Amino acid sequence: MSKSHPDYIVVEGPIGVGKTTLAKRLAKTFNTELMLELATENPFLPRFYADPKSVALPTQLFFLFQRAKQIESLRQTDMFKPVQVSDFLMEKDKLFASVTLDDDELFLYNQVYDKLTLDVPEPDLVIYLQAPLDTLMQRIVERGHDYERPINRSYLKKISEAYIEFFYYYSTSPLLIVNTNDFDLSGNERDYNLLLEHIKQLPPGKHYFNPKKS
Secondary structure, rough: OOOOOOOEEEEEEOOOOHHHHHHHHHHHHOOOOOOOHHHHOOOOOOHHHOOHHHHHHHHHHHHHHHHHHHHHHHHOOOOOOOOOOOOOOOHHHHHHHHHHOOOOHHHHHHHHHHHHHHHHHOOOEEEEOOHHHHHHHHHHHOOOOOOHOOOHHHHHHHHHHHHHHHHHOOOOOEEEEEEEEOOOOOOHHHHHHHHHHHHOOOOEEEEEEOOOOO
């Protein structure tokens, strides 16, 4: 990390938690490049949400190739530049695959994953955003993406639980776990600035940030 902020920040969390919104604000604050997962470019995603079993493998492989390409471009940049911000961790691809693929599909996927994900840069800070299931469902409805309308509670619950388990054991990079249920990172300047100051002063290790409603 630099003296005032991490050099490579990744914001993560389940669907609807607000990771892209926060990543965009951090990139603007630090005046840096932003690397976003490009869900709308995946042609299989609308069909996946409507009927997951029918296109689970191509949906996951498309994301894997897409993210690996983005990570490769990051590796080729000068990592001594000011802050880089992303709204996805490469390992999240494997997290989703473990939830959506059957055993044979997952075996094939893992072989491809292992070939594509060598030398992935480690973040200087991972910010893991959490929210209760009801809050996630409400936020998904409010943002109104047509392709997300078929998302149901059962699928979202599996994804949320997979994130909880993944980050329980995560130790690769410094980790900040943020409860966003009563914390508005999209429109509330006080809440955002509170988090920003927390990030700048964060020591190594795993930390929890559970702010109360403004």
